[in-house]
Amino acid sequence: MAGRLGRVGPYVLLERLGRGGMGEVYLAASRRGERVALKLLRDPVDDPAARLRLEREVRALRRVNSLHVAKVLDAHLSGDRPYLVMEYIEGETLLEAVRRGGPLPEPELIRLAQRLAAALAVIHAAGIVHRDVKPANVLLAERGPVLIDFGIAQVVDATRVTETGTFLGTPGYSAPELFANQPAGQPADVHAWAATVAFAATGRPTFGEGSAEAQMYAILNGKADLAGVPPALLPLIRAALHRDPARRPTAAVLADRLARLARAVGDPQRRIGPAAVRPARPHRPVRVPVRPTVPAARERQPEGAGQAAEERALRAEGGAVALARPRDPADRRARAGESPAEAVAQEATAAEPVEPTKRLRRPGGHAALAVLALLAVPGVVVSVIYPLATFAITAASSAVVRALWVGHWLVRRRSSPRTRLVLRALTFPLLLAGSLVTVVCWPGLPAAIAGFATLWAVTGTGQLPPEWWTQVMPVTIAGFAFGAVSALIIGREVERAGASLPALRRTDLRTLALLGGFVALCSLAVQAVSLVV
Structure with missing residues (x-):
């Protein structure tokens, strides 16, 4: 069916879901195999002012995060076949x-x-x-x-x-x-x-x-x-x-x-x-x-x-x-x-609005950054002394992230929050051990290739020295490349998992996946300061 319907940009069209006055909606697959809903607009956007307004609105839509709003994933509005890509929801x-x-x-x-x-x-x-x-x-x-x-x-x-x-x-x-x-x-x-x-x-x-x-x-x-x-x-x-x-x-x-x-x-x-x-409630908020x-x-x-x-x-x-x-x-x-x-x-139409006295904020991003900074301090100290420790920190953080989202996925159908919490706590050690084994292959293998290629390029000798692990600055730079590739792969993995797990704290997990690269970057800064001083 994919061959019959063709492709639109990087997306393979699998099935037509519907047709309307503004265009057609297809079930499509991305390069990573994700199922998405692709809306192919009827006509190209020729008016520059209309295209600018449309692009602004699409950018705003991509910032909207709600369980009850279909998320806009991608858009291409400048070609002959403009289209929007949204998450595919069954029902x-x-x-x-x-x-x-x-x-x-x-x-x-x-x-x-x-x-x-x-x-x-x-x-x-x-x-x-x-x-x-x-x-x-x-x-x-x-x-x-x-x-x-x-x-x-x-x-x-x-x-x-x-x-x-x-x-x-x-x-x-x-x-x-x-x-x-x-x-x-x-x-x-x-x-x-x-x-x-x-x-x-x-x-x-x-x-x-x-x-x-x-x-x-x-x-x-x-x-x-x-x-x-x-x-x-x-x-x-x-x-x-x-x-x-x-x-x-x-x-x-x-x-x-x-x-x-x-x-x-x-x-x-x-x-x-x-x-x-009715129960008595003298002071109910x-x-x-x-x-x-x-x-x-x-x-x-x-x-x-x-x-x-x-x-x-x-x-x-x-x-x-x-x-x-x-x-x-x-x-x-x-x-x-x-x-x-x-x-x-x-009371819906009669009550007067009251000015709020405080704002409600969702926990997440700032707390995750604070935890990242707290974990990075001992990691930087160890990496300055033992540069190879950067690779171990990256592997450990990747394994923890994978164990966390897999545990969330395993208990997703449990209705009781307490049951989900207990099951995740009991299965976490086993999931962590399995994740440590799997990260050796993915993302460990491509990240290791990137790290050692960076090390070879930084040494500038055309070959690795006999005791390359003692080269503090080159090994630290290689550790940063290793951490960056691992964070990229694990981050995409978390995004794919989050598409089917709305309650997954994707921002926190992506932040934790950055730990190894962040430690290597801080170690580089420390090494650079020590050279100047």
């Missing part, structure tokens, strides 16, 4: 699932709505607009719902709308401002989110199944079919379907309200109904939204937001910070006879 779409099994049960529906809103909050915090949220672009994967198929090509095609008289996108899941030839901003994604969730709740298109013109008329006049949507979700859906973009809640606000609603529905002690038995609703004029972040946008994306995925308040408003309403789920939902 049926929300459209297929609802058509096959009918509307989703309320608890599952609320979890779906919350995770989709959290995914939109992440991409909005990075300054990105999805532009094509609909049931066919929501994959129900093992890790939960995943947003796929960003309407990036609409950035290019948007200039052709007035010329051709056609509408880009899916009319039944488009916001009313798009029909007035206004740009698709973050509020348009929120409107599409509401139509998608309503479809999952009812099994019917939110704005009817008629012609595109009939659906446009229903959207412009606010005639949404919400019969069958659970009462707890109705205030959120109606607010998100508001015809004025500035009056729709943000995705972060929706994610926060739905997280509280999911807890109210899922907790057996918080049953829906006035007779529920309440999660409040980080960002207020923003007008359409501020729907996109300015270019160059950089690290600040990524920090906001991390906050938006949680959607809220915990602040202490005397009493949960949902508890007050429940005492008056209203269910906690309805109480949480009714």
